[in-house]
Amino acid sequence: MSVVNLSAITKRFGEVTAVRNLDLVIQEGEFFTFLGPSGCGKTTTLRMIAGFYYPTEGKVKFNDKDMTTVPPEKRNTGMVFQNYALFPHMTVFENVAFGLKVRKLAKFDIEMKVEDVLEKVRLSDYSTRQVSQLSGGQQQRVALARALVIEPDILLLDEPLSNLDARLRDEMRNEILRLQREYKITTIYVTHDQVEALSMSDRIAVFNFGECQQVGTPTEIYNKPVNDFVAEFIGETNLIDVNYVESLDHQDIYFSEVLNKNIYVRSGVSLDSEEMVLSIRPESVRVSSSSQGGTNSLLGRVELVQFTGASVHTTVQLDAGIRILSTDLNTGPETYVKEGSKVYVQLPEDQIRIVPKVRE
Numbered sequence: 001m002s003v004v005n006l007s008a009i010t011k012r013f014g015e016v017t018a019v020r021n022l023d024l025v026i027q028e029g030e031f032f033t034f035l036g037p038s039g040c041g042k043t044t045t046l047r048m049i050a051g052f053y054y055p056t057e058g059k060v061k062f063n064d065k066d067m068t069t070v071p072p073e074k075r076n077t078g079m080v081f082q083n084y085a086l087f088p089h090m091t092v093f094e095n096v097a098f099g100l101k102v103r104k105l106a107k108f109d110i111e112m113k114v115e116d117v118l119e120k121v122r123l124s125d126y127s128t129r130q131v132s133q134l135s136g137g138q139q140q141r142v143a144l145a146r147a148l149v150i151e152p153d154i155l156l157l158d159e160p161l162s163n164l165d166a167r168l169r170d171e172m173r174n175e176i177l178r179l180q181r182e183y184k185i186t187t188i189y190v191t192h193d194q195v196e197a198l199s200m201s202d203r204i205a206v207f208n209f210g211e212c213q214q215v216g217t218p219t220e221i222y223n224k225p226v227n228d229f230v231a232e233f234i235g236e237t238n239l240i241d242v243n244y245v246e247s248l249d250h251q252d253i254y255f256s257e258v259l260n261k262n263i264y265v266r267s268g269v270s271l272d273s274e275e276m277v278l279s280i281r282p283e284s285v286r287v288s289s290s291s292q293g294g295t296n297s298l299l300g301r302v303e304l305v306q307f308t309g310a311s312v313h314t315t316v317q318l319d320a321g322i323r324i325l326s327t328d329l330n331t332g333p334e335t336y337v338k339e340g341s342k343v344y345v346q347l348p349e350d351q352i353r354i355v356p357k358v359r360e
C-alpha cells in the first residue's frame, strides 16, 4: 500500500506558484528524495506533507486517508529542520522528551523511549548536556532522535546536513541511512546536493520551477535523464544542440550545427522534437592521441588535465570551438594526454542520449 500520495498539488503564495500540479506516490519504507535547485518548491512540498502548509489545490493522502487539511500534530510525522530547531537551553534529554511530554506519556515510558533512541543515535553519554554545548553533528543527532522518538509513520528531513562540514556530512549521511534501515521508516529527504540524493535514495524526484521533471531510481535518473535540465543537474554532462536527420536500422542520425557534422546515435530511442540536445557523460567520452577510427570522432586540443586522485579530468577545446569534458579512471601518469597536445575525441554511439531541450 502506498504511504504518501500527492495528487495534482498546487501551492500558491500570492503571485508566486511554489508548486504546480504535482503528482507523486511514495511507497512504504522508501527513502525518497526531493532534489532540485534553490527555490524550486522542495521545502514547500515537504511542508504540505508535514501539514505546516495546506495546498491551494489538490490532495494529500496517507494510506488512502485524506490528510489535506489535517493539522501537523495529527499526522504522526517526524520532522528534522535545516537549522535543527532545538531548544538551546534545554538538555539533550529534555529536547528529545519534549514530543512525548506533549503526548502526555508516563514518566517511565518517556525515560525508556528517550534512552533507547539516544543509544540508537549514539548520544547516551550526552543526555544531561545542554544542547548549546554540543557540536553541529551532535545537535543533528539530537534533532534526529527527537524526530524518531515519537515513532512517526513518516520521517521528513529538510536539508539536514547542509550546516555541517564535508567530513561530518559524509558521516551523518551514513548515520541517517543506518537509522532509516533500522527503523524501516518511510523517509522523505530534501536536498539540493546531487551526490547526497544519488547515494542515499531508493528513488528521487527532480524538481525545477515548482514542477517535477522526473521520478526514478538514482541509476535511472543518471543514465536516462528525460531532458537537458535533469542531465545537467545530476552529475556532469556534455550538451550539444542537434537536429534530427533520419533513422536507419537501429541507428539515428542527428546534425550538429556547431560541429558542422552528423552525429550517429544508437540509444534505442529516436527523438524528433522541436529542440533537442545531445547529452554524453564525461566518463563515456574517449580521448586519445591517435585516431581510433569509427564514427563521431572530433579533433581538438587538450586545454586542461586535472588529477583528482581516483580519476583524471581532461578538458578538450574542439576545433569546432566548443569544450568537451572527459573523465577517466586514474591508471597511471603514462596514460594521461598532455596539455596543449592535439587529440581525437570520440563520442561512442551507444553512450549518447538525445533529450528535449527545456533550458534556455
Ligand code: ATP
Pocket: 013, 016, 017, 018, 036, 037, 038, 039, 040, 041, 042, 043, 044, 045, 192
Ligand atoms: P531552498 O533549497 O532554497 O530551500 P526550495 O526548493 O525548498 O528552496 P521553496 O522554499 O519550496 O523552495 O520555495 C519555492 C518558491 O516559493 C520560492 O520562489 C519561494 O520564494 C516561494 N515561497 C516559499 N515559501 C513562501 C512563503 N511562505 N511566502 C511566499 N513565498 C514563498
